[in-house]
Amino acid sequence: GQNIDQPTEMTATEGAIVQINCTYQTSGFNGLFWYQQHAGEAPTFLSYNVLDGLEEKGRFSSFLSRSKGYSYLLLKELQMKDSASYLCAVDGSNDYKLSFGAGTTVTVRA
Amino acid sequence: DAGVIQSPRHEVTEMGQEVTLRCKPISGHNSLFWYRQTMMRGLELLIYFNNNVPIDDSGMPEDRFSAKMPNASFSTLKIQPSEPRDSAVYFCASSFVSRGGNQPQHFGDGTRLSIL
Numbered sequence: 147g148q149n150i151d152q153p154t155e156m157t158a159t160e161g162a163i164v165q166i167n168c169t170y171q172t173s174g175f176n177g178l179f180w181y182q183q184h185a186g187e188a189p190t191f192l193s194y195n196v197l198d199g200l201e202e203k204g205r206f207s208s209f210l211s212r213s214k215g216y217s218y219l220l221l222k223e224l225q226m227k228d229s230a231s232y233l234c235a236v237d238g239s240n241d242y243k244l245s246f247g248a249g250t251t252v253t254v255r256a
Numbered sequence: 257d258a259g260v261i262q263s264p265r266h267e268v269t270e271m272g273q274e275v276t277l278r279c280k281p282i283s284g285h286n287s288l289f290w291y292r293q294t295m296m297r298g299l300e301l302l303i304y305f306n307n308n309v310p311i312d313d314s315g316m317p318e319d320r321f322s323a324k325m326p327n328a329s330f331s332t333l334k335i336q337p338s339e340p341r342d343s344a345v346y347f348c349a350s351s352f353v354s355r356g357g358n359q360p361q362h363f364g365d366g367t368r369l370s371i372l
Contacts, residue, residue, distance in 0.1 A: 177358040189299070190348060191360035233299065242287060242353040243312060244361065246299040 148172045148238045149247035157223055157253045166219045166250045172238025179244065180208050180219045181233040189233055193219070221252070229254045258282070260364035262348050264284040268370045277367045280329055281350030288331050289361060290323055291347040299347070306329065306353065338371045345369070 149171040158164040170178070177196040181189035195201055195210035195217060207220040221228055231249040238245055261280040269275060281288045289304040303313040305325045313323070320339070325331040335342055345368050349361040 179360060188363040188365050191362065194358065194360060196358065237358055241311070242291075242306075242351070242358065243301060243304060245301075248298045 150247040152247040154240045168217045168234035176237040179235040183231045262364035272337045277333040278347030279331045285350035289349040292344045294344045338372045
């Protein structure tokens with residue numbers, strides 16, 4: 147089976163930086179995705195990593211280490227609108243199915 | 257561009273009734289996924305189709321659930337008979353997959369299902 151772990155909750159202050167870690171144990175690996183989901187809404191795609199290293203996209207960056215089964219999502223210059231759940235998802239079976247972590251609820255405080 | 261379109265947005269019905277959820281994927285996408293999301297179990301994959309063919313239905317909870325994709329632009333997820341434990345948000349997602357690599361899945365707004 148697929149095992150994906152991420153913290154349940156994180157709280158940070160507006161303007162700060164938050165790092166959300168994700169560890170995974172899967173039978174294979176064909177890429178890791180991060181999604182953002184606001185309460186009552188659908189998940190929306192943030193980033194994709196398939197090779198080791200850092201992918202930067204504006205205020206959001208995502209890092210992958212395949213040998214360690216580890217990824218993180220870095221949110222910089224936090225804004226109130228960044229309060230949401232962040233889902234780590236792994237294609238661990240090379241058939242384009244995604245296994246999702248339980249999600250990390252980030253609360254941004256003024 | 258139109259995203260993934262799901263209907264209805266909300267459904268409230270009594271247990272024992274048949275429920276049909278509908279999904280129109282993004283045009284040009286060749287894969288369609290049905291998910292269920294609850295507080296207890298998170299986001300779970302129920303079934304997915306590639307080129308209208310069911311590839312993996314191992315996530316379908318039991319025989320009361322069935323899904324079809326009669327053409328590239330339409331899919332249904334049916335629950336018959338429905339039970340209170342089926343109450344959840346059901347998402348449909350689509351993507352384009354090829355041997356060349358992975359593409360992100362795009363989610364519809366979901367159907368919030370309540371079985372009384």
